[in-house]
Amino acid sequence: MPTPAPHAREPHDALGYLVKHTHLRLTALTDAALAPLGIDSKDFGVLRVLVGREPMSQQAVAARLGVDRTTMVALIDGFEAKGIVTRKPDPADRRRNAIELTGPGLALYQQADAAYRAAEDAFLAPLDAPTAALLREALRAVLAPARGRD
Amino acid sequence: MPTPAPHAREPHDALGYLVKHTHLRLTALTDAALAPLGIDSKDFGVLRVLVGREPMSQQAVAARLGVDRTTMVALIDGFEAKGIVTRKPDPADRRRNAIELTGPGLALYQQADAAYRAAEDAFLAPLDAPTAALLREALRAVLAPARGRD
DNA sequence: TATTGTTATACTCTATAACTATA
DNA sequence: TATAGTTATAGAGTATAACAATA
Numbered sequence: 015m016p017t018p019a020p021h022a023r024e025p026h027d028a029l030g031y032l033v034k035h036t037h038l039r040l041t042a043l044t045d046a047a048l049a050p051l052g053i054d055s056k057d058f059g060v061l062r063v064l065v066g067r068e069p070m071s072q073q074a075v076a077a078r079l080g081v082d083r084t085t086m087v088a089l090i091d092g093f094e095a096k097g098i099v100t101r102k103p104d105p106a107d108r109r110r111n112a113i114e115l116t117g118p119g120l121a122l123y124q125q126a127d128a129a130y131r132a133a134e135d136a137f138l139a140p141l142d143a144p145t146a147a148l149l150r151e152a153l154r155a156v157l158a159p160a161r162g163r164d
Numbered sequence: 165m166p167t168p169a170p171h172a173r174e175p176h177d178a179l180g181y182l183v184k185h186t187h188l189r190l191t192a193l194t195d196a197a198l199a200p201l202g203i204d205s206k207d208f209g210v211l212r213v214l215v216g217r218e219p220m221s222q223q224a225v226a227a228r229l230g231v232d233r234t235t236m237v238a239l240i241d242g243f244e245a246k247g248i249v250t251r252k253p254d255p256a257d258r259r260r261n262a263i264e265l266t267g268p269g270l271a272l273y274q275q276a277d278a279a280y281r282a283a284e285d286a287f288l289a290p291l292d293a294p295t296a297a298l299l300r301e302a303l304r305a306v307l308a309p310a311r312g313r314d
Numbered sequence: 315t316a317t318t319g320t321t322a323t324a325c326t327c328t329a330t331a332a333c334t335a336t337a
Numbered sequence: 338t339a340t341a342g343t344t345a346t347a348g349a350g351t352a353t354a355a356c357a358a359t360a
Contacts, residue, residue, distance in 0.1 A: 025209060025212045025213050025228060025229065026304075027300070027304075028209070028212065028280075028284075029190065029284050029287070029288075029300060029303075030190055030191065030194055030205055030209070030280075030284075031209065031229075032300065032303035032304060032307065033183065033186050033187045033190055033303065034187055034191075035230060035307055036183050036187075036303050036306060036307060037183045037184055037186075037187045039306075039307065040179065040180055040183055041180065041184075044180055055180055059175060059178065059180070059181065062175040062178065063175050078175060079175065079181075080185060130178075130180075134178075134179050134180075137179070137306060138179075138306060139309075140305045140306050140308060140309060141302055141305055141306065145298070145302055145305075146302075148295070148298060148299075148302070149298075149299065149302040149303075150177070150179060150182065152291055152295055152296075152298070152299040152302075153179075153182035153183065153186050153299075154176075154177075154182060155290045155291055155295075156186060156189075156287060156288060156290050156291065157182065157185055157186060157189065158290060159290060160185075160189050
């Protein structure tokens with residue numbers, strides 16, 4: 015054919031492809047690891063924000079995670095129904111809900127943290143330790159400018 | 165060494181968080197870079213698969229990208245309407261559509277490739293060249309086992 | 315019977331807009 | 338007037354199921 019191939023790099027070399035599929039695969043892995051505990055990786059993200067901190071408003075949690083405040087409502091609903099968090103009006107500003115991890119919630123977090131770390135480690139197994147650390151560091155670095163702008 | 169933490173690591177240190185937001189940010193950047201050409205980063209992914217290759221079936225393109233074959237239909241519809249590809253029954257197997265890049269489609273790809281690379285470079289600007297290369301290599305490495313299993 | 319493309323449908327995820335209660 | 342939480346709704350994105358044409 016008259017189309018002499020100006021060959022594209024392989025699609026799998028595009029950073030966008032690599033990052034997208036890394037995200038998909040890692041999410042599938044961590045969701046599976048957390049499923050026996052009745053939570054998924056997004057739930058775990060919320061727990062991470064709450065643990066070891068003073069009670070926070072729903073909006074503060076949402077901002078920390080970079081999601082909309084409306085997204086938090088159902089998430090906290092589920093946590094409250096399971097007894098993982100308490101949701102009380104903040105005495106200092108009664109428009110706000112003070113979200114606080116319960117004792118069972120903290121215990122759940124600790125189990126989830128172990129499961130999550132194991133899944134992360136399994137995912138990173140193809141890399142030696144310094145390379146894995148460098149990967150994390152590089153991702154932090156490329157995100158840093160965006161975080162400044164937000 | 166496993167470091168049992170009294171407090172959670174920062175949520176922003178979780179690999180899942182880093183990868184998710186890297187994906188979101190990179191997609192936003194490349195979409196914006198390609199928008200003047202009338203395509204987005206997903207369209208560009210399809211172009212990358214098609215360029216410099218023999219005509220492929222829609223299913224083959226979908227498989228290469230790791231998406232469902234039904235997802236390809238609307239994508240190819242749009243490309244065909246814009247004159248970027250031709251879609252003809254494959255003479256060898258008339259169930260298949262042979263998808264082939266047109267001349268204008270190739271020209272568009274070349275412009276898009278330049279725009280995409282510029283966006284990638286801008287995104288990776290916080291990293292020095294060896295680190296950027298290592299990031300790409302590390303992502304390829306963690307995805308390699310999954311690709312074998314698929 | 316199996317496969318390719320297609321269509322219709324459903325499901326997930328998330329954001330926008332509007333409402334309430336507070337401030 | 339502005340903000341936190343809530344609700345309803347809509348949009349993007351993608352997958353599943355069923356169907357027609359072809360093998």
